[in-house]
Amino acid sequence: MIGTWHFLHQTPDTTIKMQFIIDKKEDITLSVILEPFPFPVEIHTVTVEGNLLQARGISQFVPGESFEFDLAFEDQEFQGRIKLPYQEAFFVKGMKGTGPSLEDLLISTLSPYRKSDVKPRNDQEIREAVEILLNKMSITDKIGQMSQCMSTNLSLGSDIESETPEKLIMEGRVGSILSAVNSNRVFELQKIAVERSPHGIPLLFNFDVIHGFQTIFPVPLAWSCSWDMAAIREANAIASKEASATGITYNHGPMVDITRDPRWGRVVEGAGEDPYLGSLIAKAQVEGFQGESLFDPETIIACLKHFVAYGAAEAGRDYNTVDISEGTLRNVFLPPFQAGIEAGAGSVMNSFNTYQGVPVAGNRYILNELLRKELGFDGILISDYGAIDEIVAHGNAKDSKEAAQKALEATMDIEMVTRSYDHLHELIERGFVVEEQLNEAVRRILTFKYKIGIMDDPFRYVRPEKEKEYHFHPMHLEASRKLAQKSIVLLKNNGALPLADKKQKLAVIGPFGDSKDMLGPWQWSRYSKETVTLREGLEAKGFPKTHLLMEAGCKVEEAVDGGIERAVAAAEQADIVILALGESSEMSGEAASRMDITLPQVQQELAEAIVRVGKPTVLVLTNGRPLVLDWFERHVDAIVETWFLGSQAGHAIADVLLGHYNPTGKLTMSFPAHIGQVPVYYSHYKTGRPVTENNKGEKFFSRYIDGSNDPLYPFGYGLSYTSFEISDIRLSQTQMTDSETIVASVTVSNTGQVPGEETVQMYIQDLYGSVVRPVKELKGFNKVQLAASEAKEICFSITAADLVYWNPELKYGAEPGDFKVYIGSSSRDVKETSFELVL
Template sequence: MQFIIDKKEAIALSVILEPFPFPVEIHTVTVEGNLLQSRGMSPFVLGESFEFDLTFEEQEFQGRIKLPHQEAFFVKGTKGAGPSLEDLLISTLSPYRKNDVRQRDDQEIRQAVEALLNKMSITDKIGQMSQCMSTNLSLGSDIESETPEKLITEGRVGSILSAVNSNRVFELQKIAVEQSPHGIPLLFNFDVIHGFQTVFPVPLAWSCSWDIAAIKEANAIAAKEASATGINYNHGPMVDITRDPRWGRVVEGAGEDPYLGSLIAKAQVEGFQGDSLFNPETIIACLKHFVAYGAAEAGRDYNTVDISEGTLRNVYLPPFQAGIEAGAGSVMNSFNTYQGVPVAGNRYILNELLRKELCFDGILISDYGSIDEIVAHGNAKDSKEAAKKALDATMDIEMVTRSYDHLHELIERGLVTVEQLNEAVRRILTFKYKIGIMDDPFRYVRPEKEKEYHFHPKHLEASRTLAQKSIVLLKNKGVLPLADKEQRLAVIGPFGDSKDMLGPWQWSRYSKETVTLREGLEENGFSKTHLLVEAGCKVEEALDGGIERAVAAAEQADIVILALGESSEMSGEAASRMDITLPKVQQELAEAIVRVGKPTVLVLTNGRPLVLDWFEHHVDAIVETWFLGSQAGHAIANVLFGHYNPSGKLTMSFPVHIGQVPVYYNHFKTGRPVTESNKGEKFFSRYIDGSNDPLYPFGYGLSYTTFEISDIRLSQTQMTDSEAMVASVTVTNTGTVPGEETVQMYIQDLYGSVVRPVKELKGYEKVKLAAGEAKEICFSITVADLVYWNPDLKYGAEPGDFKVYIGSSSRDVKEASFELLQPTQSKTDKVAK
């Protein structure tokens, strides 16, 4: 019957929205007329209304649902009574379980792949090279005309994007195995960026921990949780170097430095893929976005990129090289052009550089719609020509769009060859054998492990630990840590009691259990009677009387915490900002609170460096917390109370003013550099209305203790290409509490055949010291630390004078000099370390 009720009624339902690309579980719905309001986990704002028509059987229902700003799609489910959906799936899976599958060796895989290739038609091969959504809903474009079920049955798709429900994965895999022409199992892809159900800090945040082991663990946990749902192929990590905070996707990367970015890229690949991709608790890592996507002009997403070959190789390429050397199974192209050619069809970038020079033999997948976008760029007249360009550039899989449907005609016309298809499908099938799905198609569908792994207490503990390490103390005039829990504390701002602490690129079903700042303070022992919480305003909108109530709370308090920042939607893809100050309404709130005159701590929740110059001059402490994930409130409270001494160091510079952007530490000196002696003069490379320097530089971060770093001691002042020189310092904790310092080593090539940066990070060590304790830190310097892409179009080091800098940030350093005596050139033309 038609499900339309005129009076308001609450109905308990166990619901799967199928097919739909997000983890939507609506546990209870309220119905009035034909409007539905969710009261459970949904990617939409709670309370949003959906139009729908449902038909009910005794225990099941189905129909169509219309979401805000989207097309209608199919929905089905069961009433709340009866066995759980997980139990039903476990029972259904039982006949498909295989326990005796062994791992094939490389020779066996090659033989099996060739045998299967010989049986496949051209249509079958094109199918393996095509990916579709788990629903016919195509975000950002029109609804696909053909359902995934139809495409799978006809063998016209080889991988599925965003099936994040184990029941949906089973359903589609079953069709592929039982109904497609050769029964080839599907790959199931998803963007697992900073956790799956347990959400970790966003990548920009965790990069500020400088803790490689903890980052690797976070990605291993994410793989463990995601693989239990059926995901076996990740669209991550993003390893783009990012220098412009206007770009929304800086939140997904490791910041502005290629050395640290390379270490983190390696750790993420190793975390996702583990020791063997045959392990069903690992997933294929995909390095994105190859290459230079982070150099988008003006920080505007999808914009033009125009950089030199030297900048490409010395800045943007190293993290990809590190990830490939770590064994990454996949690479995704960037949306931008390089030298005027869209990367999706750029044969030089994808074939000559990626395949041949970097020796990448894994799966190359297009980013969402980027093959079609070759036409929009103006590099192809239609999708047929775009498909040829992409295949000629060795693109293996087309994500979502259907340009590769033209490949059959292109082969018939002799414009591309069957062997080109074979090369692509060979790589795809090889990985399907490597991960074991060719012999055990349902090995990743493990609903019993979902129950065990998702939001596991040990995973939450790991998230909280990494979150604490990711927090950066930017300023402290003695107000932190909070010492007296009997003080009255006013927590003011839109993030004082907000669940929006996870950041973009997360789809956790447990987002409602995110620990807020208020909850963290209360659970750390701050009594509710001493805690005054007022939002003051929304993130970008005023609240009627909000500022007045916030001022009243501040007047009653001993200390004020200003909990300000950006919403998750203000960072991530398609979230570029021209103005990277806090929203105007939050600035107005802050000014009103500061006028009260109480000690004030700014606690930031955000996904990019912000302009904080006003706050630097008007508040007593600034704590950069980023988006910290599921345990955000606990991590922040632990730092505020001093249970954890902050140790985070910035991986992107914070500008004084938006006009400085992009501002980064490893810039060139120019022919008219500003120095202490000339900084007041006009005809030098400077602004006439402000400093060149950032407010907070790369590597910067304070502690509740203080550290002193000695002058540098060199084992020698001259070295050859076969020698290692040691640079050492003594680090002393000169404060009264234990703490951790990140000692950083930078090198500068003073002159060369091309201009070199003023500093480049080449090593660091995190050291924990008790109050008064000292420790010697030693760095080994070899010729590999001096290599760069030179005018001879090779990687090499040149003889001459160098400086080594060691300190607590890129700005606060000691220096020493040495000389490289003999000309040298790296033995292989690979990316410099």
């Protein structure tokens, strides 16, 4: 029975394909791929007696429901009983091999539905068509367009009481579907909507495409460390290309929350702590997803999330309270959303938190006054999962009926998955809301359905032939590898790297030495088994297997019997040790906040045992957040922050370790020296008793009595295999008006022996004003490639626009006075000079 097996099963609503991959190392193992559903199956028990196999498993997305398999194998066939969640057990017959793809089965079926002469409608044509259709729709029809359901009757998080998607679609009670990530399933559901719903209005198909669809790219916190907008834009364009081929039309991303607390699990999804850099990355992501035109079937609607200040959750605990000032909202958390809206993002999703005591899902000031009226956003506003119901849980509404009213009054267009909006019919009858409020929401939804072309060509995104071509394409994998290289940050190196000699014996020790858990959270790739491990990456670069001593030493959070002893023995035989440590994917992402952001204790014990051996030791980290690394900074020879790098992780890491790629990454979140510093970030305020070089040992200043205020590794920090020098700053003038420009220039020199790239960063400080301002704010950067001994002049332009902030007069503006400009290789390592703004 060892090998790959498959079966097809036809239900009244869909064709299910299941693959079993049965392997034997020490024991029989079973892996399961279930299509068209995106939910991974985790097998807990496998029992084999002769040709009979019994297995039990679960999926983290199907709480309380198990998968059961009782199968008998003979020659090239098998048969037996299978139980899936929420379904009765059924009998199956299958065969050996991977079997036909659902895509192949769909291609011929689609032929009669294809259209070739559809052209985009202009804005006026869309407005007219929307009004004609709107006038035909009942209140129930309109509520349907404002409602969403899952692609199956499975639920995420808390249980959601809902009828089947097929029934809801047929009755016109949903306008969008979440998590249909197979073209077969998209076709089945779209066909019901077009042929059997009251007005034949096609569905939007939504999914969280966060850092790739089938080809997985580095997690967003990782790729932000590339500071490379073109590469980030390309990654999202590729993700859009792969997702749209499956029929996805509407993305639940990008996440553009500014975040300064590494305890929060969702730091992994964002661009870090800085609003300037975060704004550039937000713009690049929207441009990548939406391309030149949403009518292009290889683009998807971008949704900016989570509006707003979700990253300020108290104590770094997901879904927790947020309590910030208007100035902090405007100056820190709002800029990436402004940039994304200016880039044309078609959608925005609310945050789970409150603002001024009001849950954002029902907050008229945040969603209507600020987002719609002030920022001019006229796209689709969608609730996060269950967020309207949670208005009740927050204590801001008596029941889901009142919550629905508050969300509608805040101009929420689509309710994700829950059914509070079913109350809108009664609320209209009782005069609490009016039908025109529904009309405004439905206009926006229908407008985008026309914009993407599905009103005239409902099946244009269902392209199984393109799925086969695009998914995990070699060019996409190469783009993932290149971005992964750029995302790696070298935190420490005393000369241990790059690895100079493949004749050396290399001990790769730790749970991530040969792990495929390199993709990170928020991905559901069918190709996860093909993720390149660190071991595979080193072997592919020519490191002979005889010179690679592999020992896990421990699991991520659990000891292994004899693991540390075997790891120490391997280290003793080696010339150099790679400690491959970190977090599992489940330790980052939504609902994955951590109180302690050190490595798990079992890994710390492993590291201490290995360091005692006395061999040169390199720490290679796989993780989704900044970690406390002070012990490692003191005890190992080099530290390489690789994050979760995606499908080509092992290749990219090996490229850097062996010096085939000179690391260029720069941190976008500060790494604390101790958990007690959190949140720690570079653009803090001085306070009335700032710590200086002269007073840092004295007591009555804003300092800790048991350690420094400074992070271990600051924002913008990252080393190279070469060295750079940056000259003093030259200013074209030292005084400027609001219509003038100052040019700040430096000379950057590569003083090392190999070519390299430096990211030269410019920061500005407003020294005094009507409110206090941060000690530094990033206002520009320039990436420069330099050969050994080469030097180049780098210039930055400073205008009054760089000095603007939200001030006590409740408006944006720049104030006259003195400013400092800093230019350097990180937020800490800078040269400085001064200028004055006169008005």
